[in-house]
Amino acid sequence: MSKKAEHTPTFEESAKAYLDNTQLRRNIGHATHTIRDKRENVVDEMPDWEALREAGDAIKTHTMRHLDEYLLQLEESVQEAGGQVHWARDAEEANQIITGLVKGKKVNEAVKVKSITTDEIGLNKALAEEGIQALETDLAELIVQLAGDEPSHILVPAIHKNRAEIRELFKEKLNKDELSDRPEDLAEAARLYLRKKFLNAKVGISGANFAVAETGTVAVVESEGNGRMCTTLPDTLITVMGIEKVIPRWRDFEVFMQLLPRSSTAERMNPYNSFWTGVTEGDGPQEFHVVLLDNGRTKVLADEMGRQTLNCIRCSACLNVCPVYERTGGHAYNSVYPGPIGAILTPQLKGLDDEGAASLPYASTLCGACYEVCPVKINIPDVLVHLRGKIVDEQKRNGGLKSKFEPEHIGMKLLSRAFANSKRYERAQKVARSGQKLFADEGVISKLPGYLSKWTNTRDLKAIPDQTFREWWRQRDE
DSSP states (O other): OOOOOOOOOOHHHHHHHHHTOHHHHHHHHHHHHHHHHHHHHHHHTOTTHHHHHHHHHHHHHHHHHTHHHHHHHHHHHHHHTTOEEEEESSHHHHHHHHHHHHHHTTOSEEEEESOHHHHHHTHHHHHHTTTOEEEEOSHHHHHHHHTTOOOOSSSOTTTTOOHHHHHHHHHHHTTOSSOOOOHHHHHHHHHHHHHHHHHHOSEEEEOOSEEETTTOEEEEEESSSHHHHHHHSSSEEEEEEEGGGEESOGGGHHHHHHHHHHHHTSOSSOSEEEEEESOBTTBSOSEEEEEEEOTTHHHHHTSTTGGGGGGOOOOOHHHHHOHHHHHHOSGGGOSSSOHHHHHHHHHHHHOTTSHHHHHGGGSOOOOOHHHHHOTTOOOHHHHHHHHHHHHHHHHHHHSHHHHHTOHHHHHHHHHHHHHTOHHHHHHHHHHHHHHGGGTEETTEEOOOOGGGHHHHTTOOEEOOOSSOHHHHHHHHHO
């Protein structure tokens, strides 16, 4: 029996509070515009950028079509290299596997890096319930963890905090009496704190940007070097990855290692690119585990339109150009995957019976900017519209009479009939033109009565003109 989806607040409920936070909006606006401008410059350097996007799309689409074959090949390759593979159907199963592995090492602390997938399954909480502290080592993740906060961005989890706020946090949590807000001083404070943790860690937990089916190689790209320390110093390494992270061949890196850094951090190449294959005696971790997580991904794969969501390489370029994300930040999405990609990934993973997840496809203007910057050409606007259609169908099926007589549904049905017939459409225009006289002011309608006020509370309507184009055309011919 499937479990009932956990209720989360809707985007509409959450966004209002964040829209009122001017400091948060200023922090996020500054950061996203800075990354966006830098990305544009490094992308413009590439004369074959569109060809690379096409190649990235083709590789990922092909992989998703043959995902079962490549996952089995990956399992075989990892085992041949001395690693162990674990299959997890959902978050609960993944957490049981990982906590069991960590407990088996009789430690009470593990270091983590690049692990948004572990946020998806709530691993830190599961480990804490077993008396094990999971220490985030990515600088931004560490900031979020010390603050008892949640990530607000896929790539820059602490994007909602400025340097002054981070300085105060470090002074309190890292016992620093004197500390400036210069980036190098903040980084040094974190480095000294983390270095001791790395040197004493027995278990490391990582995510994965890619895993190569033909070789069993796992890859993590990052900017700080903490990921490399996390994946090389501990005796045991556990990598948790969604099943969509597999790529067929080593040579596919030729495409993704150009697309990913430019789209994410606006760099030509990430400063640290770590690749590891199984275990090597006397060098690095002597025990290596890969946990392959489904957690709803095969359900996404079954949807012909929605499956392109799994092509995502988590670059976050879509977040940095989204006008909705820029104004609300990531917390309003109530998901570890915020922004445009989260608006299509979360509802598909969690299911449309979760009211909060089902509200996310509406957290978009459908402007199409996310599609234009996506390095693997995921058509996010098309998937958003597709999901909105499924949500309406779901409401009609299960909403009873209340849903059937919902004014919005009735209004859309009437509009659909009007748009389907030109004469009917023109008659509707004439009726609306007469009815709008009480509300139109200089060609704009800013306030409508009753239920219709829900539309004008947040936007203005352009009034129907005194003469339409068709009417003018007929008059011209007379």
